[in-house]
Amino acid sequence: MKNYKNTSDTITTVGSMLLFLLVAVCMMMIIAAAAGSYSRISDNYETNFTASSSIRYISNKIKSSDKVEILNNGMVLENGGTANIIYYSDGGLYEKTVTAGTDYEISGGEKIFEINGVDISDNADYYKVTVNVSGEEYSALIGKGT
Amino acid sequence: MNISNKRPLNLFFIEIIIALLFFSISGAVILSVFAGADRRSHKSELLESVMVYSQSIAEVYAVSGNADETLKTVEKECGRLDESIELSKFEEKTENTAGTLSKLTLRFTEDGEEIYKFTCSAYIQNGGNNEQT
Numbered sequence: 292m293k294n295y296k297n298t299s300d301t302i303t304t305v306g307s308m309l310l311f312l313l314v315a316v317c318m319m320m321i322i323a324a325a326a327g328s329y330s331r332i333s334d335n336y337e338t339n340f341t342a343s344s345s346i347r348y349i350s351n352k353i354k355s356s357d358k359v360e361i362l363n364n365g366m367v368l369e370n371g372g373t374a375n376i377i378y379y380s381d382g383g384l385y386e387k388t389v390t391a392g393t394d395y396e397i398s399g400g401e402k403i404f405e406i407n408g409v410d411i412s413d414n415a416d417y418y419k420v421t422v423n424v425s426g427e428e429y430s431a432l433i434g435k436g437t
Numbered sequence: 438m439n440i441s442n443k444r445p446l447n448l449f450f451i452e453i454i455i456a457l458l459f460f461s462i463s464g465a466v467i468l469s470v471f472a473g474a475d476r477r478s479h480k481s482e483l484l485e486s487v488m489v490y491s492q493s494i495a496e497v498y499a500v501s502g503n504a505d506e507t508l509k510t511v512e513k514e515c516g517r518l519d520e521s522i523e524l525s526k527f528e529e530k531t532e533n534t535a536g537t538l539s540k541l542t543l544r545f546t547e548d549g550e551e552i553y554k555f556t557c558s559a560y561i562q563n564g565g566n567n568e569q570t
Binding site for chain 1: 449450453456457461467468472474475478482485486492493499500501510511515
């Protein structure tokens with residue numbers, strides 16, 4: 292009788308522990324899924340924010356400038372006596388301000404956004420700005436004089 | 438004797454069950470919260486891409502004043518939007534002797550739910566180089 296009771300107790304205890312272990316494993320899986328989901332949301336947010344911000348930054352700069360000159364990997368935006376050089380180099384979008392009319396060198400600027408490439412082309416009625424962020428390309432058209 | 442021996446074990450078992458129930462409910466709540474966050478993140482991503490797309494449409498439309506031509510140009514230059522997004526357009530033109538005022542309203546929806554709606558306009562003067570004139 293005593294043996295039977297002991298066995299029964301052991302089975303109940305082990306069963307409870309197994310159940311607890313099962314829930315613990317499930318919770319671990321939920322936490323892993325949640326961490327993955329959070330990481331994905333964070334990455335997407337970062338990518339979208341960088342892409343749209345850099346496109347809007349370039350767009351606003353183009354709209355507020357008097358003259359636009361497209362360079363390889365960048366552009367020069369002249370406004371009054373100053374010129375802004377916006378260019379891509381070393382994994383980032385850089386900008387520097389110089390006196391208009393001087394030699395425009397693509398170096399020594401300040402990093403604005405971390406991106407993987409920028410392409411600016413001049414079409415008849417608009418500029419096309421393509422920004423590469425984390426391997427994904429985002430394009431926008433910016434009208435001339437609108 | 439038997440009853441007094443079984444009681445503590447049953448209580449322990451009930452306690453374990455209650456704890457497990459609590460954890461299970463917490464897990465379900467956490468899952469639903471993260472599923473909601475994922476859904477909202479997707480929606481936010483779509484909204485962001487639609488807004489950049491709309492900006493391009495507005496820029497091109499201001500020059501062309503023609504909805505079909507504008508959409509064709511933007512699709513060619515910027516690529517297509519996510520396939521789940523449906524785009525409906527409404528164009529209104531007011532002509533007078535000086536030129537044509539065109540007003541374009543675009544509505545982006547996903548599964549019938551509106552994501553973004555905007556209106557842009559263009560004024561094409563007579564004698565311009567646009568086919569609208």
